[in-house]
Amino acid sequence: GQQLNQSPQSMFIQEGEDVSMNCTSSSIFNTWLWYKQDPGEGPVLLIALYKAGELTSNGRLTAQFGITRKDSFLNISASIPSDVGIYFCAGQLPLSGAGSYQLTFGKGTKLSVIP
Amino acid sequence: NAGVTQTPKFRILKIGQSMTLQCTQDMNHNYMYWYRQDPGMGLKLIYYSVGAGITDKGEVPNGYNVSRSTTEDFPLRLELAAPSQTSVYFCASSYRSGGELFFGEGSRLTVL
Numbered sequence: 007g008q009q010l011n012q013s014p015q016s017m018f019i020q021e022g023e024d025v026s027m028n029c030t031s032s033s034i035f036n037t038w039l040w041y042k043q044d045p046g047e048g049p050v051l052l053i054a055l056y057k058a059g060e061l062t063s064n065g066r067l068t069a070q071f072g073i074t075r076k077d078s079f080l081n082i083s084a085s086i087p088s089d090v091g092i093y094f095c096a097g098q099l100p101l102s103g104a105g106s107y108q109l110t111f112g113k114g115t116k117l118s119v120i121p
Numbered sequence: 122n123a124g125v126t127q128t129p130k131f132r133i134l135k136i137g138q139s140m141t142l143q144c145t146q147d148m149n150h151n152y153m154y155w156y157r158q159d160p161g162m163g164l165k166l167i168y169y170s171v172g173a174g175i176t177d178k179g180e181v182p183n184g185y186n187v188s189r190s191t192t193e194d195f196p197l198r199l200e201l202a203a204p205s206q207t208s209v210y211f212c213a214s215s216y217r218s219g220g221e222l223f224f225g226e227g228s229r230l231t232v233l
Contacts, residue, residue, distance in 0.1 A: 048213070049222075
């Protein structure tokens with residue numbers, strides 16, 4: 007199956023700093039998604055990207071769909087303590103013969119924010 | 122405002138025991154999914170369903186079974202629990218194919 011390489015695995019940053027994380031793949035995806043998982047909770051969608059080259063913002067978050075369709079990055083500006091959590095990238099492709107899509111998830115970036 | 126509800130939240134099983142993880146959603150979503158999350162490994166798709174009466178295998182289906190008799194419910198069955206099935210299990214649903222996934226809070230299962 008498809009593999010996503012997400013980096014970094016973990017980050018410790020000072021409150022107010024900017025954060026950048028990315029995902030790369032050897033496969034082409036037609037959609038890139040970024041999810042955040044708070045401790046003890048399920049992942050929640052942050053940003054969805056549908057076109058190569060697309061740059062989308064959601065408040066302090068900005069994400070881009072790479073031109074090659076094999077990568078994506080997520081930036082968080084001016085980090086705050088509630089940004090703590092695990093961030094997952096996910097690439098989406100159709101599932102064969104089912105009319106549904108499968109998400110391939112990266113292994114996650116664990117973000118810690120030091121007040 | 123329930124969304125996707127999973128039960129139980131925590132469970133300890135002995136090797137060879139069986140159990141069912143329950144999942145129900147009140148958003149009238151056709152698409153439902155079961156994922157497992159292992160530390161540092163992201164989420165892996167176990168089974169999915171595109172509507173009542175239709176289920177299919179995902180990436181890691183061995184040792185699990187599912188059914189989808191109603192739109193709302195998508196239970197996951199473990200027949201002979203093994204230590205390799207120790208994980209956190211997430212149920213999710215979506216309104217349309219390729220749409221946003223809404224996740225439950227997860228069920229932490231330990232097999233000893």
